[in-house]
Amino acid sequence: MAKDMTLLWGTGSPPCWRVMIALEEKNLQGYNQKLLSFDKMEHKSQQVLDLNPRGQLPTFKHGDTVVNESYAACFYLESQFKSQGNKLIPDGQKEQALMYQRMFEGLTFYEKLTAVIYYEWFVPEEERHDSALKRNKEALTAELKLWESYLEKLGPNTYLAGPAFTLADVTVFPTIGTIFRYGLSAERYPNLGAYHALMKERPSVKASWPPHWLENPKGDDSLKDL
Amino acid sequence: MAKDMTLLWGTGSPPCWRVMIALEEKNLQGYNQKLLSFDKMEHKSQQVLDLNPRGQLPTFKHGDTVVNESYAACFYLESQFKSQGNKLIPDGQKEQALMYQRMFEGLTFYEKLTAVIYYEWFVPEEERHDSALKRNKEALTAELKLWESYLEKLGPNTYLAGPAFTLADVTVFPTIGTIFRYGLSAERYPNLGAYHALMKERPSVKASWPPHWLENPKGDDSLKDL
Known part of the structure; x- marks a missing residue:
């Protein structure tokens, strides 16, 4: 405890x-x-x-x-707590490199997500431009395609840095979970969809699922057309 | 080699x-x-x-x-390369916590810097607003005061996470070096100024000093009034 x-x-x-x-x-x-x-x-x-x-x-x-x-x-x-619970940093040189790389790309991914879904929260009304929001959406779409390709390359039933669950999943999954909450199409992004489905069943993710999503299982679907 | x-x-x-x-x-x-x-x-x-x-x-x-x-x-x-060169992650629990904390705050610091000095590079002309740039400058000033207070609390001749040089210095110093290159006043920010002076003498920093700063020792001073 x-x-x-x-x-x-x-x-x-x-x-x-x-x-x-x-x-x-x-x-x-x-x-x-x-x-x-x-x-x-x-x-x-x-x-x-x-x-x-x-x-x-x-x-x-x-x-x-x-x-x-x-x-x-x-x-x-x-x-x-290295020896307690699940080991979150792999030992292998290549696995570690990929974990670190994806973790930090994950910050860019999150930033590109928030630049779309929180646009009105971040930008005062008199400074908003349709051209900016459009550009932010294009940047998020490019980002999604990149992550889709990363997962595609790793093959089915994989985590973000390979066969082992790592800190890359801990830190980046919440971004991906949020994108699906906003209606991303698992048909258009099948590898992200499969990863999302895999992670949803993980006990740590289930135990920490946002309570207001449980109360209202259907979110805003503003990302459904990306 | x-x-x-x-x-x-x-x-x-x-x-x-x-x-x-x-x-x-x-x-x-x-x-x-x-x-x-x-x-x-x-x-x-x-x-x-x-x-x-x-x-x-x-x-x-x-x-x-x-x-x-x-x-x-x-x-x-x-x-x-854990056992080669300088150890960059301290063993102590408190030192490690502070190092991680400052490293990741450092990303916010860098983001707030770039939102000012690269404003025209990031934002297309027709989307620029004086109000936005002013807000970005205020946010950078608040950030500078925060780091100034962090260093103040640690005392003189200290690194960002305490007495030992760590990954926090490796990752955050380049932001601080850039701010001084843009004319920040060491009189108004004496702790940041002292830290900058300390780091400038460090062999790793000297060896990697940006070559175009060596060629043109005087930079743009657009941050001198912050």
Whole structure:
């Protein structure tokens, strides 16, 4: 039981989800947690700001050690609990290289996703341009095709960095899960669709599935035409 | 001698600089390298695209293993050459946590820098707004104050994650070096100024200093009023 850990999080936030999957994979259940509301601006509450001057979720604490950045928390958990739960960094040189490469490409993937689905949240009304949103959608489509091709090359039933589940899956799956939540077509992206289906059944992913998605199984389908 | 490594890079690119510092720190001199020109769009040349479908620099290869993302290459080099050159990931739990945290905050720092200095490069003319650039500058200023306070708290002559030089310095220093190249005031940001001065003397940083900065020691000073 991870009673010396605290996670402040928001439902449907890919960065929060990364940390929750990592905690599950390392058998760190039973941590203290508090679900906060972005809509109510609770990520800017004093409780968060005391631990995280950026006022962002996730905010994560282990004992008196604070590690808020989601990738940082994932690396930290794997490093501190190496022999507990599932091993998340493979030993092989090639597997490791591919894991690191995909993890960091995953940040670009996430950025390209948010530039589309959060466009109105990020850009004040008087600065919005249809041309910009169109370009962002094209960039996301190009990104999707790239990941589709990566999975195609690895073959069926594979994880993002090969046969083993790794930190690449912990960190990038929440982006892919979100894209399907927004209606991406598994027919047009069959390899991403198969990966999504595989990951949905993984216990760590099931245990951390965003609660408001469970309540409302059908999401906004604004990415269905990509 | 690192004859089995190849780096394609651009001068003054913080992501390229990260990898070059890591290579120096791990005593991996003598690698094959090719300096390419962003102005001539050589990062989109076939030579790059063959190794890096994103057409970006750095593009890095070790034997037949390709690791292009700069953070990925830094992690990979530390992992593959653990006992060679300088150790870049500290053993202590707290030091490690802080290193990971600062490394990933460093990506936000870099993003906020580029949103100012590359604004015209990123945003087509008809979509530019003074209000957006002003907001980006305010966000960069807030970011600078945060890092200034981090260094203040650690005390003098310290690295970004404490007394030891770590991957946090490898990855974040190129951003800080660039900010000073654009004229940041060391009087207004004395802790960042002291850190910059400390790092400038480090052999790995000296050996990888952007050649076009050496040729033209005085840069654009558009960040002098931040």
